[in-house]
Amino acid sequence: MPIEHRGVSDDAKLIVRSLKHDHDAFGQLVERYATVIVNLAYRMVGDRTEAEDLAQETFLAAFKSLPTFRAESKFSTWLYRIAVNKCKDWLRAKRPGQGVQDVDVDEVLDAGVAAEERTPERLLSQQQVAAQLDRAIQRLPPLYREAFVLKHVEGLSYEEMQEILSVNADTLKMRVYKGRLQLSRELVELKEA
């Protein structure tokens, strides 16, 4: 789900105030982007507690680096870049076997925003697919995972992804393609099983 479009001037005003150590202004920026960053981190590392820690580290790093933020780029893009790098550092440092998904998918669905009516059977099926897809995303190699998540979970364009990841769009497309293929095969295998 893409980030809700924010007027650049809204973010810019809050950034200017934050640079003058107005913590309330920065708090508003945190409130705006907390959900997006926490979810990005969660999709990357698969652990809710770690995702919130990484999101907090992202905002703290952003606050410290605010003087270096260039107004030519979007604040969200800049924040994404910091978050992705924090997640990569965490993934590099973690030992194998850790980072297993610990979120109860049912709990997350109940707390979700969507309000449309569903039949129980359809809801169960959607929950199962969501859980399976979540786990399958965690099994993607990190480079495919970050590309797939930014493209199809966060809804970013290849141009924005290029700016965040500093990788050219053609390479990003191949990573997304491979991510899709792997996920598609895994879901097909699960259904057949």
Place this chain on the structure above:
Amino acid sequence: MGEQDLLIQRFLDDDLTPEERVAFLQAVDADPSLRRRWLNLELVVAEAAQLPRLAPSARFLAQVQAKLAPASISRWDRFRAAFTVPRTLEWNLAGAMVAACVAIVAVVGLMRFAPERIVEVPVPAAGNQAQTASLSPGQESKVFVRLVLLQPDARSVSVAGDFNGWNPGQTKLERSEGGMWTATIALKPGRYQYMFVIDGKQWIADPLAEEGAGDGFGAQNAVLDVAI
């Protein structure tokens, strides 16, 4: 990745031309296997867009703000931050070139005009050559020796000797008022033979040297004893 798989991927990215799109949909209509592969991938994309969103915990914002607000910053920390906080320096090429020129002039000026520390020490007199010991720290002791020749008609005067490989082009004397030519050279303590060279061709011994030595070719070299 096969050609058909690549087409599917480009279709998912809305990356096909209208003609390619028509061709793709016709192929999908005719080929059940291709259709199945395409639909599986479409499902992945559709399901990913609907994945449930986590809401940050209730404490999230408070925890971030708590970490943002430092304990009261001491005057010392603020003073130190004034020097250590990274700043963005904006520059242009003209300013950079001016700064580079100023730096070059400053370095050249320092090298030219800042003398080594010179301490006058009593040395045995040798002719009218003034000798001064140089005590640059960390260096072997050298003595500054001033060579003087009165030659009003000369256009150029240089000195060649043991200290410069007998190269008359290396050490030139400077002319001052009255046709006096002088040069000051730094020499390690020792014994040196030398001659003056007038206008690049006439070699003469220093008329003021106290000691001479034959050069093996019938001429006389001047001898200079340098001691601290």
